[in-house]
Amino acid sequence: MSRFWSDHLADLTPYVAGEQPKVDNLLKLNTNEHPYGPSPRALEAIKAAATSQLRLYPDNEAVGLRQAIAQLHGLDPDQVFVGNGSDEVLAHIFNALFRRSGRPLLMPDITYSFYRTYCTLYKIPTQLVPLADDFSIRVTDYTKSPVADPAGIIFSNPNAPTGMVLSLADISAIAAAHPDIPVVVDEAYVDFGAQSAIALLKTHANIVVVHTLSKSRSLAGLRVGFAIADAQIVQGLNRVKDSFNSYPLDTLAQAGAVAAIQDTDYLKQMCQAVTDARAQLTTQLTALGFQVLPSQANFVFARHPDHDGGALSRALREQNILVRHFTLARIDQFLRITVGTPEDCERLCKALTKILAKTL
Numbered sequence: 001m002s003r004f005w006s007d008h009l010a011d012l013t014p015y016v017a018g019e020q021p022k023v024d025n026l027l028k029l030n031t032n033e034h035p036y037g038p039s040p041r042a043l044e045a046i047k048a049a050a051t052s053q054l055r056l057y058p059d060n061e062a063v064g065l066r067q068a069i070a071q072l073h074g075l076d077p078d079q080v081f082v083g084n085g086s087d088e089v090l091a092h093i094f095n096a097l098f099r100r101s102g103r104p105l106l107m108p109d110i111t112y113s114f115y116r117t118y119c120t121l122y123k124i125p126t127q128l129v130p131l132a133d134d135f136s137i138r139v140t141d142y143t144k145s146p147v148a149d150p151a152g153i154i155f156s157n158p159n160a161p162t163g164m165v166l167s168l169a170d171i172s173a174i175a176a177a178h179p180d181i182p183v184v185v186d187e188a189y190v191d192f193g194a195q196s197a198i199a200l201l202k203t204h205a206n207i208v209v210v211h212t213l214s215k216s217r218s219l220a221g222l223r224v225g226f227a228i229a230d231a232q233i234v235q236g237l238n239r240v241k242d243s244f245n246s247y248p249l250d251t252l253a254q255a256g257a258v259a260a261i262q263d264t265d266y267l268k269q270m271c272q273a274v275t276d277a278r279a280q281l282t283t284q285l286t287a288l289g290f291q292v293l294p295s296q297a298n299f300v301f302a303r304h305p306d307h308d309g310g311a312l313s314r315a316l317r318e319q320n321i322l323v324r325h326f327t328l329a330r331i332d333q334f335l336r337i338t339v340g341t342p343e344d345c346e347r348l349c350k351a352l353t354k355i356l357a358k359t360l
């Protein structure tokens with residue numbers, strides 16, 4: 001606290017990002033980064049763009065990138081909004097679409113925790129909808145809304161941190177039940193096995209889909225995310241963006257992102273490597289006695305019936321292995337473990353085997 005702060009800072013609870021310590025021999029399975037690097041074509045494009053032309057401001061409309069994204073998904077560039085990571089895209093979505101005279105935003109009680117942070121920042125009331133006992137999103141809880149007049153709906157699909165998916169039929173039912181409010185589907189992990197709700201845009205003008213290049217395209221350090229929506233919704237997002245920062249994506253990021261988006265073969269290969277390792281890791285954790293939720297993401301969410309989640313997380317840390325542990329009710333016994341290379345998974349399972357044997 002400081003007497004120099006604006007009034008509303010006292011009430012903010014900032015999002016806590018997974019830590020990025022600089023330690024040798026560290027196995028980072030805590031922030032869902034991709035274990036392999038980005039497309040070599042993306043790296044070449046970034047190098048090629050590092051010229052004296054950097055004296056100029058970047059393209060404030062990111063035309064090339066929006067075209068590449070539109071082409072990939074068979075859309076019009078007017079339906080594409082880009083930002084400095086999908087976190088920034090989400091922040092603009094909350095600001096532009098969910099501030100509706102105190103009407104509450106509907107979202108799962110367990111989902112990406114940044115959503116609640118944006119709600120405190122923008123003073124958007126929330127109506128949390130508990131996940132079912134098996135941690136799935138129950139569609140009828142949204143089609144028959146628990147509040148009369150919500151400002152909007154948001155969830156991630158696959159959901160974070162469970163990794164579980166909702167079918168397109170279910171998303172379509174939710175969107176159809178609320179044609180006059182935005183339904184935002186955060187698809188940060190969609191490339192690892194879920195179907196994209198972009199396919200529903202033609203029939204549902206209220207769906208907004210958010211993607212990131214941080215996870216499946218292994219470019220978390222470049223900070224590029226985007227939203228796909230009806231062109232008029234995108235216009236609204238641009239109003240907020242141009243009242244905040246006209247140049248969220250620098251020249252290097254735009255160049256790298258275009259090449260990464262276009263390298264679809266590399267994306268497929270790298271996602272396949274991760275989903276293969278995920279199957280292997282799930283089998284191994286199950287053999288160690290863990291309950292592993294069915295994940296379509298690049299992480300698994302698992303708990304051991306006989307061992308405390310926090311204790312396991314601390315014991316792994318002593319072995320220089322970081323996983324994510326949330327101290328939130330209902331999920332405080334779980335570990336969220338990023339799927340790494342087969343060697344990473346091997347090291348994790350060896351460490352867990354030792355820890356479980358010791359503390360029994």
Ligand SMILES: *Cc1c(COP(=O)(O)O)cnc(C)c1O
Pocket residue numbers: 084085086087088112156160186188211212213214215220223224225
């Ligand atoms: C990682 C993640 C994001 C943020 O991605 P950035 O593009 O790196 O900001 C957004 N939503 C979910 C659900 C995520 O897991």
